[in-house]
Amino acid sequence: MTPPETQGQGIAAEAPAGSPAVSLCVLRKRADFLKAASARRQGTGGFLLQARDRADGDAVVRVGFTASKKIGNAVLRNRAKRRLRALARDVLAPCAVPGWDYVLVARPEATVSRPYADLCTDLRQALGSVHRGREGGRT
Numbered sequence: 449m450t451p452p453e454t455q456g457q458g459i460a461a462e463a464p465a466g467s468p469a470v471s472l473c474v475l476r477k478r479a480d481f482l483k484a485a486s487a488r489r490q491g492t493g494g495f496l497l498q499a500r501d502r503a504d505g506d507a508v509v510r511v512g513f514t515a516s517k518k519i520g521n522a523v524l525r526n527r528a529k530r531r532l533r534a535l536a537r538d539v540l541a542p543c544a545v546p547g548w549d550y551v552l553v554a555r556p557e558a559t560v561s562r563p564y565a566d567l568c569t570d571l572r573q574a575l576g577s578v579h580r581g582r583e584g585g586r587t
Contacts, residue, residue: 472541475512475549484512484551490577492570494562495532496553499578507546511536515554528554531567539571545579 475481487500502510513532515525532552540550552571554560559567 471508472536472544473508473510475510475551480510480549481512481514481551484549488578490574492574493555494558494567494570495555497571497574497578498551498553499575500549501545502547502549504547509540509544509546510549511540511544512549512551513554514551515559518556519554519559520556524560525554528559531559531564534564535567535571539568540575543572543575 475484484498484500487498489496489498491497513529513536515528515532517525519525519528532554536550536552544550562570
């Protein structure tokens with residue numbers, strides 16, 4: 449038996465005031481990851497950002513996450529991916545350019561141990577440098 453919904457939950461809930469202007473979709477296919485890897489990239493202290501303009505007219509922002517075995521055991525890889533997903537929700541969603549694919553690649557030790565505030569700053573700076581001087585890009 450499920451408990452009754454309280455005010456502000458379930459289907460009747462309203463989106464938070466700071467909801468992203470664009471919707472994020474998760475990359476699943478290897479070909480999409482390879483296309484992003486061959487496009488622009490920007491390294492930071494906590495992770496590597498790969499980005500590409502799909503130029504297909506679709507306004508959806510797609511994002512992928514990668515954590516190889518160099519990161520460590522399964523626990524550390526999952527922790528790194530959780531932190532990267534949180535970054536995508538908090539920083540990438542409001543700052544992303546529609547029609548782009550982004551891949552966040554975890555770095556050994558740094559992604560898991562770096563303070564979250566520093567990771568947020570890293571992502572903002574990486575997005576700025578990826579989109580600097582490009583048409584349709586925001587900084």
